[in-house]
Amino acid sequence: MKIVYLASPYRADSEFDVYLNMHRAHVMARRIWKMGAACISPCSNTHNFGGMDVLEAHWLNGDLEILNRCDAIFLNDGWEYSVGSIAEKEFANGHGIPIFTDINELEKWIKNTK
Numbered sequence: 001m002k003i004v005y006l007a008s009p010y011r012a013d014s015e016f017d018v019y020l021n022m023h024r025a026h027v028m029a030r031r032i033w034k035m036g037a038a039c040i041s042p043c044s045n046t047h048n049f050g051g052m053d054v055l056e057a058h059w060l061n062g063d064l065e066i067l068n069r070c071d072a073i074f075l076n077d078g079w080e081y082s083v084g085s086i087a088e089k090e091f092a093n094g095h096g097i098p099i100f101t102d103i104n105e106l107e108k109w110i111k112n113t114k
Helices: 015-034 056-068 083-094 103-112
Strands: 003-007 038-040 072-075
Touching: 003 015, 003 083, 015 038, 015 103, 056 083, 072 083, 072 103
Parallel strands: 003 038, 003 072
Antiparallel strands: none
16 A cells, blocks of 8 residues: 655644645545545644644654655645645655646556555
């Protein structure tokens, strides 16, 4: 089974906008799972970590380590406005991890590389 990292915006100007970002990530993660791949969504993994006794840089670096172990990355809508998603795309590009922005292309790749 392929493992797809979902890069999706998280931070926002309001709690409601964070909620909307989380919802969009959950919807896309579910769609990727339905395609037959495992989906790693860091939005879900570290949701509500802000203000904890874990340094932000520590869990952000952890997300990149998780990405490094994935087979591909999917850039969810709005990724180009997210500092984190941009960094994840650059990391994937530098490490030869396939990058997808079109969900149909991702689905073809999942079905053709099993």
